[in-house]
Amino acid sequence: MKEITLTINDAQVRGKEGDTVLEICKANGIDVPTLCHLEGLSDVGACRMCVVEIGGERRPVPSCTYPARDGLVVKTSTEQLERYRRQILELLFTERNHFCMFCEQSGDCELQKLAYRYQMDNVRYPYTFPSLPVDPLSDYMVIDHNRCVLCGRCVRVCSEIAASHTLDFGRRGWRTLVSADLQQPLSESSCTSCGACVQACPTGAIFSKLSLYKGKTSECQRITTVCPLCSVGCQLDVLVKDNNIVRIEAPRLTELTGPLCRMGRFELLRETRPRVTSPMVRGKQGELEECSWDRALDAIVKRARRAKDGFAGIISARLPNETLSLFNKLIHEVIGSDSIDTLGGWSYRIIAEGVRQFQNGQEGSEIECPMGEILEADCILVAGADPDRTHPIIGTLVRRAVSQRKAKLIVVDPSKDVFPFWTDLWLKPVAGSEGFVLNGLAKILLDKGLVASGKAKPELTRSLSQYKPGEVNRATGIEIADLELAAEMYGRAKHGVIIYGEGLLEKNDPSLVASLLNLANLTGNGVGNRLRVISLKPSANSRGGWELGLATRDIKRDRLKGLYLLLGDEDVDGELLEWLKGIDFLVVQASYHSPATSIADVVLPSPTWAEREGKYINMDGLLLQLKRVLQPKDGMLQDQEILIELSKKLGHELSPS
Amino acid sequence: MAKVKVATTWLDCCAGCHMSFLDLDEALIGLLEAIEITASPITDIKEFPPVDVGIIEGAIGNAHDEEVAKKLRANCKILMVWGDCACFGGICAMRNLFTKEAVLRRYYLESESTKNGKIPSSEDIPPLLERVKPVNQVVKVDCYVPGCPPSAKAIHYALAELLEGRIPVLPSEIMRFD
Numbered sequence: 001m002k003e004i005t006l007t008i009n010d011a012q013v014r015g016k017e018g019d020t021v022l023e024i025c026k027a028n029g030i031d032v033p034t035l036c037h038l039e040g041l042s043d044v045g046a047c048r049m050c051v052v053e054i055g056g057e058r059r060p061v062p063s064c065t066y067p068a069r070d071g072l073v074v075k076t077s078t079e080q081l082e083r084y085r086r087q088i089l090e091l092l093f094t095e096r097n098h099f100c101m102f103c104e105q106s107g108d109c110e111l112q113k114l115a116y117r118y119q120m121d122n123v124r125y126p127y128t129f130p131s132l133p134v135d136p137l138s139d140y141m142v143i144d145h146n147r148c149v150l151c152g153r154c155v156r157v158c159s160e161i162a163a164s165h166t167l168d169f170g171r172r173g174w175r176t177l178v179s180a181d182l183q184q185p186l187s188e189s190s191c192t193s194c195g196a197c198v199q200a201c202p203t204g205a206i207f208s209k210l211s212l213y214k215g216k217t218s219e220c221q222r223i224t225t226v227c228p229l230c231s232v233g234c235q236l237d238v239l240v241k242d243n244n245i246v247r248i249e250a251p252r253l254t255e256l257t258g259p260l261c262r263m264g265r266f267e268l269l270r271e272t273r274p275r276v277t278s279p280m281v282r283g284k285q286g287e288l289e290e291c292s293w294d295r296a297l298d299a300i301v302k303r304a305r306r307a308k309d310g311f312a313g314i315i316s317a318r319l320p321n322e323t324l325s326l327f328n329k330l331i332h333e334v335i336g337s338d339s340i341d342t343l344g345g346w347s348y349r350i351i352a353e354g355v356r357q358f359q360n361g362q363e364g365s366e367i368e369c370p371m372g373e374i375l376e377a378d379c380i381l382v383a384g385a386d387p388d389r390t391h392p393i394i395g396t397l398v399r400r401a402v403s404q405r406k407a408k409l410i411v412v413d414p415s416k417d418v419f420p421f422w423t424d425l426w427l428k429p430v431a432g433s434e435g436f437v438l439n440g441l442a443k444i445l446l447d448k449g450l451v452a453s454g455k456a457k458p459e460l461t462r463s464l465s466q467y468k469p470g471e472v473n474r475a476t477g478i479e480i481a482d483l484e485l486a487a488e489m490y491g492r493a494k495h496g497v498i499i500y501g502e503g504l505l506e507k508n509d510p511s512l513v514a515s516l517l518n519l520a521n522l523t524g525n526g527v528g529n530r531l532r533v534i535s536l537k538p539s540a541n542s543r544g545g546w547e548l549g550l551a552t553r554d555i556k557r558d559r560l561k562g563l564y565l566l567l568g569d570e571d572v573d574g575e576l577l578e579w580l581k582g583i584d585f586l587v588v589q590a591s592y593h594s595p596a597t598s599i600a601d602v603v604l605p606s607p608t609w610a611e612r613e614g615k616y617i618n619m620d621g622l623l624l625q626l627k628r629v630l631q632p633k634d635g636m637l638q639d640q641e642i643l644i645e646l647s648k649k650l651g652h653e654l655s656p657s
Numbered sequence: 658m659a660k661v662k663v664a665t666t667w668l669d670c671c672a673g674c675h676m677s678f679l680d681l682d683e684a685l686i687g688l689l690e691a692i693e694i695t696a697s698p699i700t701d702i703k704e705f706p707p708v709d710v711g712i713i714e715g716a717i718g719n720a721h722d723e724e725v726a727k728k729l730r731a732n733c734k735i736l737m738v739w740g741d742c743a744c745f746g747g748i749c750a751m752r753n754l755f756t757k758e759a760v761l762r763r764y765y766l767e768s769e770s771t772k773n774g775k776i777p778s779s780e781d782i783p784p785l786l787e788r789v790k791p792v793n794q795v796v797k798v799d800c801y802v803p804g805c806p807p808s809a810k811a812i813h814y815a816l817a818e819l820l821e822g823r824i825p826v827l828p829s830e831i832m833r834f835d
Binding site: 093097099100101102103106107112115116117119121122123124126127129131 | 741747748753754791794798800832
């Protein structure tokens with residue numbers, strides 16, 4: 001980019017050709033007031049707060065949309081400009097119904113801050129008092145059109161960053177309203193409830209129900225940690241006041257995981273389950289009763305000594321590496337059992353076995369690509385995954401690729417088009433016939449010559465020979481034309497990405513994973529040695545658990561005499577619960593009461609995600625640091641302290657790793 | 658030096674601004690060396706004598722408010738207004754989102770605690786204006802102290818500026834709309 005020199009407020013400053021005047025001002029520390037501008041979003045010049053005078057222009061121009069040129073002479077603060085800015089503010093205040101005294105955003109509102117800055121102590125125009133609706137129906141947020149200044153930050157963040165494009169402007173002129181789809185309530189629209197608009201809104205026009213009146217930013221401490229809810233591992237800024245969480249924000253809205261999702265931004269604040277606050281053991285009457293740590297741990301020691309290798313451990317993969325590692329040592333070294341697993345560990349075993357089959361018996365190395373590759377994709381095949389439900393940021397990245405890069409989107413799912421309105425082609429196989437689809441697509445790639453040179457190995461050609469389109473059509477019920485179309489889309493793409501998850505893994509069939517890897521491999525469009533394939537690992541630290549070796553084999557159920565279930569924040573599903581009921585001696589260490597704690601013989605209190613610290617390994621293999629955002633109550637122990645204490649009673653000194 | 662004569666009144670409001678004024682606490686003692694409060698809700702004197710400074714809290718909501726504002730304007734050299742209602746319309750102006758009839762109906766007939774209600778009408782009751790207005794839409798205002806209510810500090814700042822012979826404009830740091 002060519003370097004240019006401008007004169008701003010009588011000083012020489014440098015910038016790059018293509019920058020806007022506002023960008024150059026900001027880069028040079030020159031303060032220009034803005035309202036509709038938000039770093040990382042496109043600029044539209046909606047509010048006119050950033051007007052500047054430019055030599056040669058007849059009237060002030062918005063600096064956010066004015067391209068800088070070499071030799072421009074700019075003034076950012078003249079008497080006339082300051083008068084205009086105050087006038088704009090007065091007009092904004094008269095245009096809608098701004099009542100600061102009971103607005104949730106008062107104190108954090110950018111409109112209000114600007115009014116203070118321009119000492120707007122009266123308004124010279126008559127107020128319009130328009131009658132405007134409020135949409136309070138969403139579980140998470142409220143749209144109050146009375147407080148909207150039509151800056152369009154929500155509209156742009158929804159389309160450019162969250163890639164949902166639910167919000168846009170409806171109606172025209174002074175009747176314009178921000179509108180979800182075709183003026184639907186947000187709760188009935190295509191909104192994914194990521195809440196990026198809440199963070200982008202400069203006023204109280206879109207605000208979170210879960211943070212209402214809990215505190216202002218200036219009263220809060222901001223702690224950056226990692227979301228515990230899925231393996232994407234978004235960074236969260238948690239705003240804390242008086243040991244309570246006020247709000248969760250993205251540190252930077254515009255980074256890869258910036259929009260966050262309804263889970264990280266909102267669901268974490270909707271916790272209503274009752275906490276486990278004290279150790280408990282089952283008393284003589286068979287009822288759980290609160291007891292001392294000593295009594296609870298002694299009860300475990302007694303049974304663990306007796307059970308030895310009949311004692312197993314299952315741990316939540318939402319817990320950090322440090323806890324996973326200590327738990328591993330406790331079960332292996334201290335108790336002397338090799339029965340250990342993580343919740344969701346079964347999915348690892350299927351993926352690992354699938355990779356082994358794909359690599360002809362060799363152990364799996366790093367063969368998946370990072371999630372950022374989704375943004376580079378020109379075709380995305382989603383097989384047995386529902387990202388919006390399990391890993392919403394992945395859903396956002398997919399939509400961004402479709403809307404911004406015109407990527408083709410193919411969904412393979414027997415029951416649901418997981419990206420309605422976005423999917424180019426939904427292949428709907430008869431349940432259980434997914435393997436036919438994957439192999440059938442590979443066969444078409446081979447037949448049409450859409451494979452990279454050297455990839456069509458004879459044994460592969462032979463093994464795929466049975467998947468002729470007619471056969472696949474009979475097995476799956478999918479039209480041959482659709483299969484061919486999908487193969488064309490995926491096979492001709494330069495950066496085709498395959499995403500798979502729960503739906504595929506649930507089939508409990510590693511050969512599906514191998515088929516999928518084969519399909520990706522045939523195109524030869526890898527990233528270095530890696531395939532453009534992404535598996536959606538179930539929990540925030542699933543990968544930590546796998547890499548630390550906690551999920552390598554199934555627990556031997558036949559000789560089981562006792563089980564230590566370290567649940568943390570998680571609940572167990574119905575199937576696991578039924579299995580737990582049959583266990584002789586059950587220890588549950590959990591943050592919350594649940595059916596699992598109610599059938600336990602010993603219950604130990606665990607901190608919550610917000611009270612823990614440690615490290616996660618996210619789905620991309622990045623090591624992420626969790627920070628403690630809330631102080632636990634007196635008498636609570638960290639998970640690791642409990643494990644060390646228990647080991648001590650069993651005669652081993654474990655040290656935190 | 659003769660004391661500066663001040664008259665204050667409250668119109669469509671909650672009295673919060675006057676409470677904030679009383680929150681000056683011990684600073685009031687010093688202030689009263691320099692000013693004399695004549696007609697005011699605090700002294701309970703109703704008729705305005707000619708004064709140097711007139712102060713209005715509250716918006717213009719009915720015919721009485723309009724008349725009092727005009728009277729005070731006619732009797733003062735400088736008119737200062739306190740609070741969001743007087744400056745912008747404030748909470749009182751929220752009724753502008755509805756018609757006058759709907760407001761009266763809701764308040765006197767339909768509110769949950771009302772049984773056999775009746776909209777009062779008497780020539781002694783000043784009629785509501787169709788719309789609540791900030792004071793500067795009825796009479797000329799010389800200076801504004803917004804806030805809901807303005808802090809004692811903001812009120813003190815404004816009065817001190819006036820006593821120094823300057824028309825106060827609140828600095829950004831102490832200006833509040835809440």
